[in-house]
Amino acid sequence: MSSVPGVQADCEELLGAFQEADTVRFERFAELWRERRFHTIFYGRIRALERNKITKKTLELAQQYFLPPYAFQIRVGALYLLYGLYSTQLCQPKQKIRIALKDWPEIQRFQQDLIDSQHYDAAYIFRTLRLARAFLFTAMPKLLNYRTKKKIQENEFKEEFKDPSNRVNSLITNDVLEELMNIHDHYQKMKCVISADKSQPDKALSLIKDDFVVTLKDITLEHHEWQQNRMKLFQNAKETDEIPNRKEEGTLLETEGSERANALARIKYKSYSAVVEVSKSRRHRQVKLESSGSESNHGKSPRRSKKNSGRSQPARRRDSLEIREETVTRHIGMPVITEENSDD
């Protein structure tokens, strides 16, 4: 058999209840575990050979929830689940948890996050597992076996457990923003150096918006919030009766991305004197173009069209291109905006 019947359903049910409980404390998880008497999952008069196989498969299944792209809470729940299954298994000597080499840096990062966010009980549990030598360090996550399957099973893990895929956030990360800021500063300094007046750049050289990094950050934040709101709306529409598993995740528990994003935004606001406060407009469901405010629209399009040429500017400084002024770009760069701004 390629999977133990019913184990996936049971694990998902437990993890769902843990997600419901909306906490990462081990006491809560232990309560849920005790309610279901999960340790009896290995009971039932199984002979030794079979028991080894079943335990191995159960641990493998639980281990999958421990890795990305699952949400933070699910991963902590999976850690507790692994601990529970490993400790309560009946095999002697104990079956181990297989972790692939490529996943180790991710798991170490996860542990560091746990310690940083002071979830010491989870970090302690992880450390206990390490000390008990519960992990096997393998090259591949799954042990291969060679049977032609009658039908290929698609492992459909629950969508709600996954983090909403945040492509914007993963593209515009902190590192990218910091680098952008550095390059921007450097660029400004270069402009100062070559202009007549050493303290500030020539008016003719100002081809980009000075505070585009801040605007970029704001846009990213807004996108993130929009995505969360959309998920909420979507979930509320789907929810018909009181199934506890159906609640949307991540409303109360902020993901780390937005935490860091908020912190960074705060720092930026302090450093830049000209604060560009964008006004939020009505959210729309259109995927094509996001209107997030009048200011940021201006910032967005000229930035797009000018950023590339701005980068190549240092090579050609005394060109005729420098005649172009900021005011002119506003006309050129107007995109096709289909929504209207309500609070203009």
Next chain:
Amino acid sequence: SIDVLIPSDKEEDPDVIPEDSSLLTLQIRKKALERREETIIVDRACRQETLAYEMESHAIGKRPDNPIDLVEEGELLLTLNIFYPVIFQKHKDHKPYQTVLVLGSQKLTELRDSISCVSDLQIGGEFSSQPDQAPEHISKDIYKSAFFYFEGIFYNDKRYPECRDLSRTIIEWSESHDRGYGNLQSVKMEDYTFNDLSLKIGFPYLFCHQGNCEHIIIITDVRLIHHDDCLDRNLYPVLIKKHWLCTRKCFVCKMYTARWVTNKDSLAPEDPCFFCDVCFRMLHYDAEGNKLGEFLAYPYVDPGIFN
């Protein structure tokens, strides 16, 4: 701690499924158990299962007497599936194989020595006229050459002077025309350990011996050695899984394993026919040892001999 997870208030029997369980797994398992109780009269492990379990776990946790033989931390452990060369109709879906664990620092020759294939034990020749003189030389001693093929390189066994380079034919063939294979090289097997190779997991490689007995080798797992594994270097490569092959019994007594096979035998009801040693002699030779009837007899080694 673990007490939080297991209620230690009452003694629980792991064999009994609790009645009021909310776990789906247990409900399914309970139904299966009930079905088993209805249909099976005696419910215990059959000998194949016992053998399989024994093989899997016999090497776990062993420690050597001599500390030199201790396997070090950081050693790699590879799991290889070595497939049997026979192709039966019933094996179309899954070919039978044996599973071997090897250490990364072991030489290829050690693996070669540990592979037990029935073709190694064959005795060539027809011996109907002189059944007592079946020679003792098995094929393993006569044809010692063998090679492994990993990632475009042939590793030939060159330990004995009579070993030949079997891969030379293949290399010459691939170089004669532009067949689209990159250059294949040929090196000595005894100079290399598994740590020197770069291998793909799940990709079929070849082991060839006796000139034409080919086994497919697939590596299923590479991992670091663990505290609970067998740490005695002398026991590696260790066999942990074998396919159980039924032995052919003698046609006459149906008790002993067959040692002779006859063709074109006028005294036998079918062609080919298998006999154990005693029945073979009783049927085909008279009291003085003269051959009775027309037949061709070959010594037979049953594949199930390794059970």
